[in-house]
Amino acid sequence: MPESELPEDVLSEAERLTRLARDAVDPDEAEAYRSARDDVVGEYEFRARHREEDDVLVLHPDEWVDDDGIVDPAEIDDVDRGIERPLSGTGEDHEWSAVEEHNAACVAAVAEEHGAAHAANARAFADFLGNHYVRRIETAGAPEVLEFVEEYYPRNAWPTAEQRSLLPESLELLFDAADAEVPEYN
Structure with a gap:
């Protein structure tokens, strides 16, 4: 190509x-x-x-x-x-590794600066976005964030009470690490 x-x-x-x-x-x-x-x-x-x-x-x-x-x-x-x-869909397999590498770096930045609870939330969102949409953190739109918060997170992330209470802040920190703003999803 x-x-x-x-x-x-x-x-x-x-x-x-x-x-x-x-x-x-x-x-x-x-x-x-x-x-x-x-x-x-x-x-x-x-x-x-x-x-x-x-x-x-x-x-x-x-x-x-x-x-x-x-x-x-x-x-x-x-x-x-x-x-x-x-702009949507599952993407190609070869794209997944590049997306995962990028998203993992964002998660690592959150972990280093803000601790394990925020990092667990960030990792859950990175897993959701990478595995379901093959997308980088900063490309997520309001529909994907809403789907994560309302459907994926409660069923698949097994969050602690502390992690649940920190989720909105964790998403802010993760998007900051990706040099983007969290789309309005409420």
């Missing part, structure tokens, strides 16, 4: 902002996330859109787009320059 014209950190940020826009309740907030995403990829002369029917982020070079904002097939020189990134 050819190397993308967009650096991996730019792709990850575009995915994160697209998920935040997708999950936002307030239309102005969603537009702000889309605008930030467009600025990030625009620096590389790319355009982004969310194909809602299959929940995929689609990115393509500006030169493929005509004045009306429509991709002109005559301008496509190499289809491999286009990028599609699924």
Whole structure:
């Protein structure tokens, strides 16, 4: 597979902002996330859109787009320059190890700075997100956090009373370690 014209950190940020826009309740907030995403990829002369029917982020070079904002097939020189990134689903097995390595580093940071109870909660969320969605901590949206808090955590994490009482704070610490904010899930 050819190397993308967009650096991996730019792709990850575009995915994160697209998920935040997708999950936002307030239309102005969603537009702000889309605008930030467009600025990030625009620096590389790319355009982004969310194909809602299959929940995929689609990115393509500006030169493929005509004045009306429509991709002109005559301008496509190499289809491999286009990028599609699924925003949900289980992902590929080879992606899981990279996701797990990243999420484990975030959990380790929580453990080192905040102790075992917070680390156990962080590990439970990392396991949930990695095993069920093959996603990095910072890419989780409100639906995934809500599913974790309401369904997965009570049934699968076997938390102590202390861990249960610390869960909201633990999620804040974990997202901080991933340099992101916890999406509003209540």
